[in-house]
Amino acid sequence: MSGPTGGGGAEPPAGRAVASRAGLLGALLGAGAAAAAIFALRPAQGGGRGGEPVGVLALQPGPGQTRLQPAPAVRHGGRGGAPEGGRNDPNRVGHGGDGRGRGTDHAERQPASKRIIAGYGFWIFLLSDIIMFAAFFAAYAVLVGETAGGPAGRDLFDLRVTAVETACLLLSSFTCGLASIGVQARNGRWFYGAMAATFVLGAAFIALELREFASMVADGNGPARSAFLSAFFALVGLHGLHVSAGLLWLLTMMAQVFAKGYRADILRRVLCFSLFWHALDIIWVALFTVVYLMGAGA
Amino acid sequence: MLGKLTWSAVPFDQPIVMIASGTVGLVATCALGLIVFKGWVPYLWREWITSVDHKRIGVMYCLLALVMLLRGFSDAILMRSQQALAYRSDGFLPPEHYNQIFSAHGTLMIFFVAMPFVIGLMNFAVPLQLGARDVAFPTLNSVSFWLTATGALLVNISLVVGEFARPGWLPYPPLSELTYSPGVGVDYYLWALQISGVGTLLSGVNLVTTILKIHAPGMTYLRMPMFCWTSLASNLLIVAAFPILTATLAMLLLDRYLGFHFFTNEAGGNVMMFMNLIWAWGHPEVYILILPAFGVFSEVVSTFSQKPLFGYRSMVAATMVICVLAFSVWLHHFFTMGAGGDVNAIFGILSMIIAVPTGVKVFNWLFTMYGGRIVYSSPVLWAVGFMVTFVVGGMTGVLLAVPPADFVLHNSLFLVAHFHNVIIGGVLFGAFAGYSYWFPKAFGFRLHEGLGKAAFWFWITGFYVAFMPLYVLGLMGMTRRMQHYDVAAWRPWLLVAAVGVVLILAGIVTQVAQLVVSIRQRDTLRDEVGDPWNGRSLEWATASPPPAFNFAVLPNVEGEDAYWSIKETARAQHVLRDEPEYDEIEVPRNSATGFVCAFFATIMGFALIWHIWWMVGLGLAGSFATFVVFAWRDRTEYTIPAEEVARIDRANRAARRAALGQLQPAE
Numbered sequence: 001m002s003g004p005t006g007g008g009g010a011e012p013p014a015g016r017a018v019a020s021r022a023g024l025l026g027a028l029l030g031a032g033a034a035a036a037a038i039f040a041l042r043p044a045q046g047g048g049r050g051g052e053p054v055g056v057l058a059l060q061p062g063p064g065q066t067r068l069q070p071a072p073a074v075r076h077g078g079r080g081g082a083p084e085g086g087r088n089d090p091n092r093v094g095h096g097g098d099g100r101g102r103g104t105d106h107a108e109r110q111p112a113s114k115r116i117i118a119g120y121g122f123w124i125f126l127l128s129d130i131i132m133f134a135a136f137f138a139a140y141a142v143l144v145g146e147t148a149g150g151p152a153g154r155d156l157f158d159l160r161v162t163a164v165e166t167a168c169l170l171l172s173s174f175t176c177g178l179a180s181i182g183v184q185a186r187n188g189r190w191f192y193g194a195m196a197a198t199f200v201l202g203a204a205f206i207a208l209e210l211r212e213f214a215s216m217v218a219d220g221n222g223p224a225r226s227a228f229l230s231a232f233f234a235l236v237g238l239h240g241l242h243v244s245a246g247l248l249w250l251l252t253m254m255a256q257v258f259a260k261g262y263r264a265d266i267l268r269r270v271l272c273f274s275l276f277w278h279a280l281d282i283i284w285v286a287l288f289t290v291v292y293l294m295g296a297g298a
Numbered sequence: 299m300l301g302k303l304t305w306s307a308v309p310f311d312q313p314i315v316m317i318a319s320g321t322v323g324l325v326a327t328c329a330l331g332l333i334v335f336k337g338w339v340p341y342l343w344r345e346w347i348t349s350v351d352h353k354r355i356g357v358m359y360c361l362l363a364l365v366m367l368l369r370g371f372s373d374a375i376l377m378r379s380q381q382a383l384a385y386r387s388d389g390f391l392p393p394e395h396y397n398q399i400f401s402a403h404g405t406l407m408i409f410f411v412a413m414p415f416v417i418g419l420m421n422f423a424v425p426l427q428l429g430a431r432d433v434a435f436p437t438l439n440s441v442s443f444w445l446t447a448t449g450a451l452l453v454n455i456s457l458v459v460g461e462f463a464r465p466g467w468l469p470y471p472p473l474s475e476l477t478y479s480p481g482v483g484v485d486y487y488l489w490a491l492q493i494s495g496v497g498t499l500l501s502g503v504n505l506v507t508t509i510l511k512i513h514a515p516g517m518t519y520l521r522m523p524m525f526c527w528t529s530l531a532s533n534l535l536i537v538a539a540f541p542i543l544t545a546t547l548a549m550l551l552l553d554r555y556l557g558f559h560f561f562t563n564e565a566g567g568n569v570m571m572f573m574n575l576i577w578a579w580g581h582p583e584v585y586i587l588i589l590p591a592f593g594v595f596s597e598v599v600s601t602f603s604q605k606p607l608f609g610y611r612s613m614v615a616a617t618m619v620i621c622v623l624a625f626s627v628w629l630h631h632f633f634t635m636g637a638g639g640d641v642n643a644i645f646g647i648l649s650m651i652i653a654v655p656t657g658v659k660v661f662n663w664l665f666t667m668y669g670g671r672i673v674y675s676s677p678v679l680w681a682v683g684f685m686v687t688f689v690v691g692g693m694t695g696v697l698l699a700v701p702p703a704d705f706v707l708h709n710s711l712f713l714v715a716h717f718h719n720v721i722i723g724g725v726l727f728g729a730f731a732g733y734s735y736w737f738p739k740a741f742g743f744r745l746h747e748g749l750g751k752a753a754f755w756f757w758i759t760g761f762y763v764a765f766m767p768l769y770v771l772g773l774m775g776m777t778r779r780m781q782h783y784d785v786a787a788w789r790p791w792l793l794v795a796a797v798g799v800v801l802i803l804a805g806i807v808t809q810v811a812q813l814v815v816s817i818r819q820r821d822t823l824r825d826e827v828g829d830p831w832n833g834r835s836l837e838w839a840t841a842s843p844p845p846a847f848n849f850a851v852l853p854n855v856e857g858e859d860a861y862w863s864i865k866e867t868a869r870a871q872h873v874l875r876d877e878p879e880y881d882e883i884e885v886p887r888n889s890a891t892g893f894v895c896a897f898f899a900t901i902m903g904f905a906l907i908w909h910i911w912w913m914v915g916l917g918l919a920g921s922f923a924t925f926v927v928f929a930w931r932d933r934t935e936y937t938i939p940a941e942e943v944a945r946i947d948r949a950n951r952a953a954r955r956a957a958l959g960q961l962q963p964a965e
Contacts, residue, residue: 112511116511118435121511124537127537127538128499128537128538128540132544135541135546135578138575139549139571142571143566146566148559148566223552224565225565226559227559230565234552
């Protein structure tokens with residue numbers, strides 16, 4: 001089990017445990033990937049601006065270049081759906097029906113706005129971030145029992161403190177939503193007020209988390225104590241790091257709106273910020289359940 | 299003040315290292331001196347370094363890959379010559395240096411050759427094929443590139459300052475833990491990959507958004523060229539897999555820097571978790587690399603057979619099936635590590651299943667060529683060479699997917715031969731095919747055809763001479779990564795493999811010569827029209843090189859093979875389209891954000907490796923400040939007036955009209 005050359009035929013019992021956890025890990029990662037795929041494959045709107053026919057001429061290579069004449073079979077099988085192409089043409093195998101006509105409604109659809117593109121791209125980024133958390137969740141699930149003689153979750157977690165943390169974060173999500181409404185209403189008082197409230201609640205969350213970490217380290221239960229504590233500090237700390245980065249971002253967003261006003265690109269960034277903040281909330285719900293509730297109850 | 303960094307970090311006592319790094323330093327200094335002396339700095343800064351144009355960034359990615367290919371290949375020469383000489387002797391490389399070389403070779407070739415090459419091709423070609431003006435987030439694209447360059451720079455700094463990792467291209471613990479690798483080598487590896495990994499992830503996000511959200515009117519999903527589909531699959535895999543790499547390497551970093559116990563032998567750490575996590579990224583990574591190459595071959599085969607791609611929809615399905623299955627086979631990388639017979643059986647079967655969609659693709663390419671009027675240009679040679687070579691590599695892969703066979707062959711040179719067979723024969727040949735296929739689009743002139751063909755023949759014979767002996771050696775029981783050996787029967791095969799490396803070297807020299815000769819003869823190789831191969835997709839509908847805005851007027855797509863159908867219509871109707879109504883076009887402004895951000899990332903990475911904590915803070919603060927400054931910009935775009943658009947487009951229209959003048963009527 002310990003070396004990279006685990007023997008042929010012999011099957012240490014730990015191997016099975018690892019395999020089943022590997023399955024769990026795979027399921028988590030797979031779920032993330034599937035979500036990404038499903039999300040990503042929704043029908044898109046036509047992009048770009050104009051819709052005029054391209055001003056391209058029929059052409060052949062110039063002098064001194066390889067002169068390419070299309071094979072006759074191709075002429076009729078061209079994917080543009082030349083009428084004489086016909087269904088019997090073997091070159092059309094695997095091409096959906098008559099390429100023409102189909103999908104013209106897409107062409108008439110409005111192009112995707114920058115707001116949609118920015119939000120969409122940020123969603124994809126958030127999904128990748130959630131996959132990174134999934135890897136840390138998987139590591140935690142593998143190592144949760146490896147306390148190496150040290151304390152387990154039920155010896156360490158104080159659910160009252162964690163409940164307050166959770167309340168802070170959930171409330172901050174609510175105030176973040178209020179800030180989005182404020183920005184849409186172009187109401188400075190709402191926006192700054194709600195953003196400030198979000199900051200205070202987020203900072204309170206971080207302060208409580210740091211206090212919890214500090215007291216654990218002071219008791220000799222730091223991340224180096226056992227693999228369980230390593231995984232705990234890494235997972236919860238990663239979330240805390242995200243919230244801290246979010247706080248920094250929040251301040252710069254307030255400053256940007258203050259300095260530049262409700263400019264379109266800044267509004268897009270506010271949108272991305274609120275997506276980020278809500279996503280951290282979702283991750284915290286999973287974290288609270290898997291780490292604290294299940295840990296304290298075990 | 300400077301953490302662990304002292305003068306002893308520079309290996310003055312190792313002549314090979316000093317000569318190699320001295321040469322590199324000399325060449326780099328000369329190049330920089332030439333650039334400054336000739337007054338090219340403002341041009342480079344304005345047109346390339348701060349460019350957010352996807353075409354320029356794509357070219358820079360490919361350039362980075364080609365330069366790193368030279369560096370990685372020089373490692374290959376060292377390894378092959380060491381093994382040719384080290385029969386009953388120590389050869390010329392001491393073990394600790396040899397270990398760094400095979401680690402650096404793998405790291406460079408995967409992360410800084412193959413990855414930038416395919417990302418560069420995707421960056422260059424995908425927006426053009428979609429009929430888009432740029433990627434979704436142009437400045438982010440520049441940030442991605444420069445972060446990748448930062449990673450490459452850090453790996454190369456390790457040549458002179460300190461050392462590189464020794465545990466191999468994947469740092470398996472516990473060997474890579476602080477106890478057994480106390481030096482900075484593993485830290486160089488980890489930080490270089492963390493920084494370039496962020497760049498890769500952002501590039502994946504960018505391209506997924508581009509492919510799904512930005513395209514010309516009428517470019518529905520099932521009208522996209524095959525390369526766009528494989529790029530989509532590849533970038534979905536990047537978005538889904540690279541966070542796992544980041545997480546895994548972060549855990550190893552926490553182990554090494556803060557005494558965590560993720561993968562240690564003590565306090566409940568679990569080494570097998572590293573294997574699972576790293577290969578949960580590592581196997582999708584294989585498909586991240588090969589899928590864009592499949593896309594290039596689809597484009598090349600269809601264009602040069604002058605036929606639509608056979609089984610387009612089955613090709614799309616096969617691509618997406620590979621995309622999903624890529625996440626279900628990772629355990630076959632460690633069948634021998636005690637998962638048990640039942641688990642091994644499941645992963646063995648899944649690994650064989652994933653060969654099926656790949657087989658579908660091979661048959662589709664063959665049927666595309668069947669009955670076509672094939673032009674055997676150098677891209678087609680790479681494609682045909684790929685089909686033969688990749689099938690061999692795929693078969694040995696299926697063999698390795700049989701767990702009992704894997705117990706015999708794992709960790710041997712058979713495995714080394716297998717993955718070189720698929721990565722050189724698949725990814726690299728695909729990258730070279732794409733390079734010669736899109737080169738005229740990027741620069742406005744074709745590459746020299748004769749030298750291109752010569753390079754292909756050197757490469758493919760070199761490949762077979764170098765790697766077929768490794769299959770034999772693997773079956774004879776020679777394990778990988780041996781610094782010396784004393785089995786007489788192995789020696790002849792290793793000598794043959796060394797000859798193969800010389801042949802590949804000739805191929806690379808020919809490629810360099812091809813580039814030089816092509817630049818010198820660019821006037822005779824000029825592509826005036828913008829469609830040198832009688833192409834089928836939209837990148838050939840615009841000038842070579844395309845203007846900053848790609849298309850003066852966005853094309854209206856009415857079917858698959860968008861540009862081909864436009865040409866067909868024009869031929870059938872004997873009618874030329876009227877000049878369109880030109881409109882002004884908004885183009886993103888250049889930005890130094892990417893370069894400056896990478897500058898601070900380099901400082902930060904270097905400081906983290908050497909534990910110079912104040913410098914870490916400096917790098918972090920600098921990166922943050924860079925983004926704030928970027929956010930404060932008031933004008934993010936500039937407008938090209940309609941007259942300017944018209945002037946640029948009319949020049950290309952005139953060339954196309956002139957080409958048309960020599961065209962006989964279609965029927």
